[in-house]
Amino acid sequence: MTRIGNSDLDVFPLALGGNVFGWTADRDASFEILDAFVAGGGNFIDTADSYSSWVPGNHGGESEEIIGQWLASRKPSNVVIATKVSQHPDFQGLSANNVRSAAEASLKRLGVDHIDLYYAHFDDPSVLLGETVNAFANLVSDGLVRHVGVSNYSAARIHEWLGFAHRASAALPVAIQPHYNLVHRDPESAIVPLAQEYDISLVPYYALASGFLTGKYRSADTAGDSPRAQGAARYATPQGLRIIDTLEEIGKDHKASIATTALAWLRERPAVVAPIASASRSAQVHDLLASAIVELTADEVHRLDEVSQPDPV
Numbered sequence: 111m112t113r114i115g116n117s118d119l120d121v122f123p124l125a126l127g128g129n130v131f132g133w134t135a136d137r138d139a140s141f142e143i144l145d146a147f148v149a150g151g152g153n154f155i156d157t158a159d160s161y162s163s164w165v166p167g168n169h170g171g172e173s174e175e176i177i178g179q180w181l182a183s184r185k186p187s188n189v190v191i192a193t194k195v196s197q198h199p200d201f202q203g204l205s206a207n208n209v210r211s212a213a214e215a216s217l218k219r220l221g222v223d224h225i226d227l228y229y230a231h232f233d234d235p236s237v238l239l240g241e242t243v244n245a246f247a248n249l250v251s252d253g254l255v256r257h258v259g260v261s262n263y264s265a266a267r268i269h270e271w272l273g274f275a276h277r278a279s280a281a282l283p284v285a286i287q288p289h290y291n292l293v294h295r296d297p298e299s300a301i302v303p304l305a306q307e308y309d310i311s312l313v314p315y316y317a318l319a320s321g322f323l324t325g326k327y328r329s330a331d332t333a334g335d336s337p338r339a340q341g342a343a344r345y346a347t348p349q350g351l352r353i354i355d356t357l358e359e360i361g362k363d364h365k366a367s368i369a370t371t372a373l374a375w376l377r378e379r380p381a382v383v384a385p386i387a388s389a390s391r392s393a394q395v396h397d398l399l400a401s402a403i404v405e406l407t408a409d410e411v412h413r414l415d416e417v418s419q420p421d422p423v
């Protein structure tokens with residue numbers, strides 16, 4: 111277990127992504143995935159109120175509902191649930207009223223009396239940041255939320271958030287959720303240093319680059335039956351494939367899959383507390399969990415750093 115920033119939340123160092131629930135995993139498959147995750151020691155589950163509104167026939171909230179049904183059925187003792195606000199079709203943006211209403215709706219769907227970690231999903235420049243910061247702080251002081259996080263925010267806007275929160279003596283963000291993996295290292299320029307300076311944990315999403323970092327897309331033309339295939343296969347560039355080859359070579363020495371090795375690299379990056387990866391079926395969960403125990407050597411980390419070095423612009 112590892113602690114998220116300055117919070118009191120202790121989590122397994124790999125979070126289970128919840129955007130599959132109600133999308134590529136139906137209720138039964140979702141229960142199997144969640145059961146396998148917890149049986150293997152996992153306890154950190156990531157969702158959002160909007161998941162999975164993009165699926166025809168869905169409206170948003172399906173992922174939280176499935177997680178809520180699973181929590182009610184299994185009554186696990188130490189799970190940490192993270193969810194997010196701003197993208198649900200009925201609860202768009204980060205005005206104070208919307209943040210409060212969306213949080214109440216999430217609590218209802220999840221069937222819990224508090225949210226462990228509540229993220230602003232995307233920045234909303236149409237609302238004064240101070241209003242959003244206060245709305246989150248009020249959720250914490252009213253006991254609806256234990257800790258605050260931000261996702262997809264620029265470093266400059268996180269600085270602003272911290273300034274507002276300090277001045278109001280409001281709850282500070284304990285986690286940042288950026289898009290970060292071996293084929294997308296953008297957060298290293300500004301977000302990682304900021305996280306280190308303020309002791310905020312990183313919880314990176316797309317940790318497997320939508321499946322590319324499992325090694326199953328060896329060509330940009332790879333057709334797959336997953337709705338993620340197109341998004342994932344676009345990373346099959348010459349450099350992307352060199353990264354996969356290096357992961358495969360390094361993984362052999364650890365008896366670890368390409369996916370496990372990619373997640374282990376990310377877990378060991380500065381400020382990262384737990385990469386988020388999803389599974390569309392329970393058989394995939396083992397590779398995710400295994401990343402928590404693989405310790406890459408300094409030389410292996412160096413090789414992966416080098417092969418994934420972003421091209422200078």
Ligand SMILES: NC(=O)c1ccc[n+]([C@@H]2O[C@H](COP(=O)([O-])OP(=O)(O)OC[C@H]3O[C@@H](n4cnc5c(N)ncnc54)[C@H](OP(=O)(O)O)[C@@H]3O)[C@@H](O)[C@H]2O)c1
Pocket residue numbers: 126127128129130134156157231261262287314315316317318319320321322324326336337338369386387388389390391393394395397398
């Ligand atoms: N904050 C944000 O804005 C944001 C944005 C996106 C995602 N997220 C969060 O991050 C989570 C992870 O993102 P993601 O699910 O889109 O991408 P991901 O974790 O990078 O990719 C996961 C996908 O890879 C495939 N996979 C996983 N394990 C595998 C294995 N062992 N072997 C082969 N394939 C495997 C599965 O898809 P297939 O079986 O379909 O190939 C799985 O759904 C989401 O669930 C969500 O919680 C947050």
